[in-house]
Amino acid sequence: MAADLSDLASFVAVANAGGFREAARAIGGSASALSEAVRRLEAKLGVRLLNRTTRSIAPTEAGRRLLERLTPALGEIEAALDVVNGFRDRPAGVLKLNVPVSAARLVLPRIVPRFLAAYPDIRLEVIADDRFVDVLAAGCDAGIRYDERLEQDMIAVPIGPRRQRYATAAAPAYLDRRGRPEHPRDLLDHACLRGQFASGAMTIWEFERDGEVVTLEPGGPLIVRVGAATDLAVDAAVAGSGVIQLFEDWLRPHLDSGALEPVLEPWWQVFSGPFLYYPGRRYLPTPLRAFIDFTRSLGDEAGPDQ
Structure with missing residues (x-):
């Protein structure tokens, strides 16, 4: 049978x-x-x-x-x-990663080109998904998430920048028109561009300074799906539609060009960087083991601290 x-x-x-x-x-x-x-x-x-x-x-x-x-x-x-891979001159196979859109945009570009050059016989498949999924059920070998969203039975390896910040910003013309906030609660009187997760939950805006933590749910004219439509919110902020809060690295080009102006920068919250996570099991597929070793070898090169 x-x-x-x-x-x-x-x-x-x-x-x-x-x-x-x-x-x-x-x-x-x-x-x-x-x-x-x-x-x-x-x-x-x-x-x-x-x-x-x-x-x-x-x-x-x-x-x-x-x-x-x-x-x-x-x-x-x-x-x-x-x-059998251990008897090859170069590791081969398929490595499938499930990552949030922010990691695909801000973390992997510093790693993937060099990894592919170092391991030409490995095919890397990246699924950008902001839902928290079971990587094995999704057919993936590993994922990238932040520590507050890691399951306890997973092994986590630091990847990318170890410190990041959420930046709050708006177009200078918008701030000239509506005023520049001096305290996070001032944002309750502003047009804020918000994000919504696939679950339906709205993003929460958090600020911290000298031990004081302020949590807000501001209103505004635009709500976008986190990840998939985040660039639309950025474009709207640059066009003067309102205030945006997002990863500093995501907004950095617009901050450097002057298209966006920092808002409440002393209050920007710092958080720990992402982790590559995978099931805690004795055996690791050769492509995943190669990727883990490669990211560890890069160290701080994988992403500058903020």
């Missing part, structure tokens, strides 16, 4: 992703091929593994039991095959 290994892997991918389309996106296959593979496996085993509805897919009790045993087993098979 031996089942085909690729069918088993397809079942794991679908069960972890919660759907055929989601699994297809995660592993780069087709939903129809995955559906056929799961049907073939169920027919071979003589038991239903997935409960399918029009809205969701979830493992049956048999499917859960199989998934519990298959996941580590397939990981060991991947590890066994990857041992």
Whole structure:
């Protein structure tokens, strides 16, 4: 009754992703091929593994039991095959990262070109996603997030700048027209350009000075999806539509050019830099191990402190 290994892997991918389309996106296959593979496996085993509805897919009790045993087993098979990489002159394979848009824009550009040059046989796939996802369920090897959003069972390695700041800024013409805030609470009387997460939660504006912390939820004429539409908010700020708060590095070109003017700079909040995180397991795929070693070798070169 031996089942085909690729069918088993397809079942794991679908069960972890919660759907055929989601699994297809995660592993780069087709939903129809995955559906056929799961049907073939169920027919071979003589038991239903997935409960399918029009809205969701979830493992049956048999499917859960199989998934519990298959996941580590397939990981060991991947590890066994990857041992061959140790006999190559250069590491090879695919490395898939799930990162927020801010990391794709501000952290990875300092690292990726040099990494690709050093490891030409590794293909790097980067998924920019501001949702906090299970990297394994998403078919990724590792992710980049900030420490407050890391799961406890993950191993975290510093990557990029170790200190960052949130900058608040507006176009000089806007400030000439509406006045320059002297305290964070003055922003409650200003047009502020806000961000909204995929969950629907709004971004909170925080300021800190001499031990005093001020948290605001200002109003304004524009709300954008964090990451995907952040540049629209930046363009609106440059055009004089209101005040924006964002990573200092993101706004730095506009601050340097004078298109944006710092607002309440003594109150800009400092926070720790991002981390590369991955599941705490004994075996690391060779491409991921190479990436970790490479980022560590860069040290402070990966991103200047603010």
